[in-house]
Amino acid sequence: MKLRILSIFLAFAITPAFGATYDLEVGPVTLDVSGRDIGGFAINGQVPAPLLRFTEGEDLTINVTNTLAVDTSIHWHGFVLPFEQDGVPGMSFDGIKPGETFTYRFKAPKAGTYWYHSHSGLQEGAGMYGPIIIEPNAREPFRYDRDYVVVLSDWHEDSPMQVFRNLKRSPDHYNGIQRTVGEFFRDASDMGLGGAIDDRLAWGEMRMMPSDISDVQGYTYLMNGMNAGQNWTGLFEPGERVRLRFINASAMTFFDVRIPGLEMTVVQADANNVQPVTVDEFRIAVAETYDVIVRPRDDKAVTIFAETMARDGFARGTLAPRMGMEGEVPELRDPPRLTMADMDHGSMDGMDPAGMDPAGMDHSTMDHAAMGHDMSAMMSGEGDDPFYAPGSGLEPDAANGGKFLSLADLRAQDPLYDERPYDREIKLRLTGNMERYMWSINDKKLSEAEPIRLKYGERVRFTFINETMMAHPMHLHGMWKIVDVGAGKWNPLKHVLTVPPNVTISADVEVDAPGQWAFHCHLMYHMAAGMFRKVIVEGGPDNTAMIDPELEKLWGMANADAAAKAHH
Numbered sequence: 001m002k003l004r005i006l007s008i009f010l011a012f013a014i015t016p017a018f019g020a021t022y023d024l025e026v027g028p029v030t031l032d033v034s035g036r037d038i039g040g041f042a043i044n045g046q047v048p049a050p051l052l053r054f055t056e057g058e059d060l061t062i063n064v065t066n067t068l069a070v071d072t073s074i075h076w077h078g079f080v081l082p083f084e085q086d087g088v089p090g091m092s093f094d095g096i097k098p099g100e101t102f103t104y105r106f107k108a109p110k111a112g113t114y115w116y117h118s119h120s121g122l123q124e125g126a127g128m129y130g131p132i133i134i135e136p137n138a139r140e141p142f143r144y145d146r147d148y149v150v151v152l153s154d155w156h157e158d159s160p161m162q163v164f165r166n167l168k169r170s171p172d173h174y175n176g177i178q179r180t181v182g183e184f185f186r187d188a189s190d191m192g193l194g195g196a197i198d199d200r201l202a203w204g205e206m207r208m209m210p211s212d213i214s215d216v217q218g219y220t221y222l223m224n225g226m227n228a229g230q231n232w233t234g235l236f237e238p239g240e241r242v243r244l245r246f247i248n249a250s251a252m253t254f255f256d257v258r259i260p261g262l263e264m265t266v267v268q269a270d271a272n273n274v275q276p277v278t279v280d281e282f283r284i285a286v287a288e289t290y291d292v293i294v295r296p297r298d299d300k301a302v303t304i305f306a307e308t309m310a311r312d313g314f315a316r317g318t319l320a321p322r323m324g325m326e327g328e329v330p331e332l333r334d335p336p337r338l339t340m341a342d343m344d345h346g347s348m349d350g351m352d353p354a355g356m357d358p359a360g361m362d363h364s365t366m367d368h369a370a371m372g373h374d375m376s377a378m379m380s381g382e383g384d385d386p387f388y389a390p391g392s393g394l395e396p397d398a399a400n401g402g403k404f405l406s407l408a409d410l411r412a413q414d415p416l417y418d419e420r421p422y423d424r425e426i427k428l429r430l431t432g433n434m435e436r437y438m439w440s441i442n443d444k445k446l447s448e449a450e451p452i453r454l455k456y457g458e459r460v461r462f463t464f465i466n467e468t469m470m471a472h473p474m475h476l477h478g479m480w481k482i483v484d485v486g487a488g489k490w491n492p493l494k495h496v497l498t499v500p501p502n503v504t505i506s507a508d509v510e511v512d513a514p515g516q517w518a519f520h521c522h523l524m525y526h527m528a529a530g531m532f533r534k535v536i537v538e539g540g541p542d543n544t545a546m547i548d549p550e551l552e553k554l555w556g557m558a559n560a561d562a563a564a565k566a567h568h
């Protein structure tokens with residue numbers, strides 16, 4: 001008996017965060033950020049939803065009440081938690097019916113910048129997303145004086161359902177940068193007419209349009225819910241270190257982010273600390289997060305400039321010593337153009353930093369900077385980044401000619417898993433038919449495919465082979481992807497792995513989370529079109545007890561939770 005009391009006492013001592021209760025309400029909202037009132041979905045009436053700050057290891061109780069006329073859900077993006085709490089209707093639970101309250105209960109995961117969003121229908125694209133900060137229990141390996149969340153998002157005047165219908169009817173409906181006849185003839189004179197014609201034929205065979213850098217444009221781009229004119233502003237004292245927690249909560253938009261005049265030191269990616277790397281610019285894919293530290297020393301304002309990858313617009317905000325100040329706002333650059341050079345699906349040589357590496361090779365001694373390259377690309381001065389297909393025209397450059405962050409630069413600060421060989425490899429070809437707006441994995445959409453079955457305790461290598469002309473930010477729920485950047489035990493952990501066109505990237509997954517999990521492209525309309533798999537993890541401990549049963553009894557939670565449990 002004495003022992004039991006002691007153990008309860010210890011449990012309290014180890015978990016100082018007692019566990020607070022949070023109440024969220026999902027309901028309709030009207031927003032005017034594009035020049036007129038448009039209806040959407042909000043959490044607690046806000047777009048973005050309120051910032052949630054939890055402490056690592058905190059026992060969370062989150063009541064989500066649905067006041068909509070349709071089902072809803074909230075997914076905790078990037079969280080490692082029991083699968084019943086993951087918030088994906090049809091996989092983790094039944095969803096939250098109109099008028100109902102669902103109680104989520106789980107422990108806050110490890111410290112970092114995260115976000116949350118609806119996983120029902122296309123609600124995320126209509127405003128249901130918000131930031132989360134998990135405060136650490138221990139000291140962080142970097143210093144800062146203040147921090148701001150910077151939520152980037154895209155807002156369309158057409159409802160997400162309307163956008164999806166239009167894409168299905170005519171996939172180029174929202175693609176404003178299709179190649180024109182004029183461009184074709186410019187190509188013709190550059191390449192010799194024959195080359196241009198071959199180029200055209202090749203694109204036709206692939207059923208892709210040559211400018212499918214992004215398939216939905218015409219959004220209003222937002223920073224913390226404000227458009228460029230509303231100019232979200234964060235204050236600083238000159239000389240302070242400011243931590244900016246970038247979250248891309250867009251439905252469909254990649255951003256290239258820079259702060260002209262300031263270097264940014266990247267210290268975290270997807271909630272995992274990385275060895276600091278100083279850059280002038282970085283790309284943030286849909287659903288990724290990057291934490292950077294900047295140190296403005298002068299008594300003047302600087303612009304946070306988040307230009308879309310397709311260069312059809314930007315989100316903009318300001319860091320300033322005083323409210324009302326503004327920095328210079330740069331011009332949009334020209335959009336990148338896909339070219340056919342080196343786009344050979346048959347052989348992936350030279351553009352395949354991970355896949356060319358047979359199992360058993362010592363990763364830590366591989367020099368991808370040298371090996372991942374195509375020689376012609378190196379000689380043309382292109383191809384610094386092994387994670388873009390050489391000659392594709394897609395590799396980004398920093399606006400000031402400086403350093404642009406590459407996936408290859410990311411190194412774990414403190415590896416979470418021991419290094420070990422993977423047990424087996426699963427190849428996933430990312431596939432699509434742009435003419436019919438169909439997106440799939442291994443040519444099958446969710447409804448046509450068997451779930452991917454994994455065994456608890458194994459380490460599986462997922463090799464993603466992108467056979468389409470668009471980048472796909474692939475998101476696995478519940479488990480980290482250890483991305484093979486050739487750094488061995490220092491390979492970084494990510495929850496979203498972007499696979500650019502015609503590139504192959506591998507990531508290992510330590511299968512340590514029982515249950516059923518969603519695995520999908522995070523471009524909302526690609527997900528909706530079928531680029532999605534259910535992953536079933538078989539075996540392992542029964543992971544359904546979220547809270548120590550002893551404590552649960554002590555707090556009388558077992559009864560209080562009866563109604564919520566009846567939903568499962």
Ligand SMILES: [Cu+2]
Binds near residue numbers: 439473522523
């Ligand atoms: Cu996709």
